[in-house]
Amino acid sequence: MNDAKKSADVYSIKTKDALGVGVHLISEVGPEELLIIQRRVHEKMDDYKGYSFSTVEKRALMIFFDLAQEFDKLEEFFTVCTSVPKVLFGVDCRLYIAIGKDEFVPVGGTEAKSPICTSVPLEKEFKGGHLFIPIRGNHDLIGQLDFKPSGDVIGCFEIYNFNDLSDHQSLFFEKFVNRIGFQLHSKLLRRKGQEHLEFVRNLVKDVGHNVIVPNMYFKLFYNRLRDRIENIQKLSDELDSKSSGEIKNELNTLYAGLVSQFNEIHSHYEQTSLFLETLLRRRHFEEGRYIVEKRPCNLLKQIIEPQLERYKSRFEERGIRIDMSMGGVPDREVRIVADVGLISQVYANLFSNAVKYTREVVLHNGSHDKFTAYGWDHLKKFFENGWDGLKLNVFTSGPPLSLEDSEKLFQAGFRCENTGSEYGSGHGLFFVRQVVELHGGKVGYESGERGNNFYFILPFGPE
Structure with missing residues (x-):
């Protein structure tokens, strides 16, 4: 038996695998490495004696x-x-x-x-x-x-x-x-490593909440599109029994419906692609945290209106009116430098909640109303560094939240008592808080006479 084999035998360790079967693990340390380590042990003994x-x-x-x-x-x-x-x-x-x-x-x-x-x-x-x-x-x-x-x-x-x-x-x-x-x-x-793992876990929830769940609406879109295609086929079968005027009217109706459906699907596709590209950036995984890619943007045209368009049909289906009384966001290049993809998802989460939790209220004149509103406020010298703040509001009519619920709104996994049978994971507002804080901003909630205002404040700095 050669010296190398003897050295390997010295470091042979018998253990058991998961099934209880005996296995041997052989150390990869060879005779030269063993001598180096032993020499260092003696050197350390001499060092500590000298200390x-x-x-x-x-x-x-x-x-x-x-x-x-x-x-x-x-x-x-x-x-x-x-x-x-x-x-x-x-x-x-x-x-x-x-x-x-x-x-x-x-x-x-x-x-x-x-x-x-x-x-x-x-x-x-x-x-x-x-x-x-x-x-x-x-x-x-x-x-x-x-x-x-x-x-x-x-x-x-x-x-x-x-x-x-x-x-x-x-x-x-x-x-x-x-x-x-x-x-x-x-x-x-x-x-x-722990923070990296926690980020990946949260990222999975973010993708599920902001991409996979909204993508369920593609099924609804395609079902409606299929119905319209079938109506074209029925109309073709009825050509002989209908006048040209009736056929023309029905064709115009079908055409308008198909165009509307196409635009809705295309808008949904664009926003889904934006969210996926934003959430699955390579740098997020390399750094183990969200990396914000900021650029100047038109807050109304590039962020708010595309999200409002996505949720417009759902607001209509639930009889929710869009109210502009809070003051519309200006249609200009506001002095906000933001990550368009992430802030778009902030609005998507707020509008999604508005669809689910807006409730009817009785006004002072006795009339009933059910509405959501969005707007902005300019806050002078709001931040400690002297920068102004841009407060962005999404208001929903309905009974105010309890004090206990309002204090936990932006915590991970929390859902209010008034959620009822509405689907939700309790992750949406936590995601909002994460993104806003990455931008150096703050999130908050205010109860009002007619409902609830969810807001976030972003730095509104000098030019």
Whole structure:
């Protein structure tokens, strides 16, 4: 038996598969790799002997390792990183995370109101009683982050309130921060993977809610189209028994119906294609989140009217009047830069809800009305940065929602008490909130005397 075979036998592990049948897993580590690893073990033994860490310092490393495994949430891990030096050595510290190339934000610290460093060094530095130690990620895994950090630095650890810093203390804290780096990079990648998976799950719901369910109407369109084609065939069979005038009138009626049906199907096809192209962009899957592609647009012509046209026949079927009393959206290039596909789906969700939940109300004069309305309001300096807001409203007549329901409207999976037998997944308004917040806006609800106003506010910035 040769040496390689002996090495493989040493690493042969007997286990059981799902059926309970014994199987062998052979390690792929060969004799050369085995020698390298064993040599590194001895080198680390010599290193730690040379470090001469005290009992408290060794205990700090062990406690940090144990707690880093125990506390699973990233925010809890940040607190563990700063709490261990504080409790065991009485020093204050702060953890910074890179959010872009050479851009860092504090994510945890032992003092809430202490000054925060605005410029984090990329190399170890001791200045004015503050020790800064960069946190470097795994070079082979850096490409999995959302950006390429300078020098593979994914964060920085600041320790302060030192009167003096010995070489031994500097070495210990450097080794401590090295352990933070390994755990931090692993946890960041894990969170990114979880967020990516959650995005895909939500995307499946978005496609189902905004594309697959509306596509059921294609069946209705084609059934109506088939009926009109059959009417043409019947008319052909009756040619001998009808006058030319009667035939001409019926042909005109059939022609007008076919043209109307064609336009409805074509409009539905265009919007379905837009939604699919928007939801299934390649970058969404690569980034694990919606990537907003903004451009200037005519809000009325490019977004609202196409969606209103899609739902027009359904409003008519349910006897819902379209009211313009809230003030129509201007027919011009408004100062909104938006993702046309995503904002179109926001209106599609709001109009779809309006079809399902608009109810009849009694007006002051005793007459009955059943209507939905859309419009806009210009809000001066609405956002914190001083930008104006464009408040876009979709109002439905009917009884106001309860306070409890109104507070949960935009949560995932929530459906109001008044939904009755109407089909719904509770995902539409959650999708609205997601898209609007991606645009830097806000969503909201207002109850009124005659019904309910669902609105969203988008930044309405300078030219």
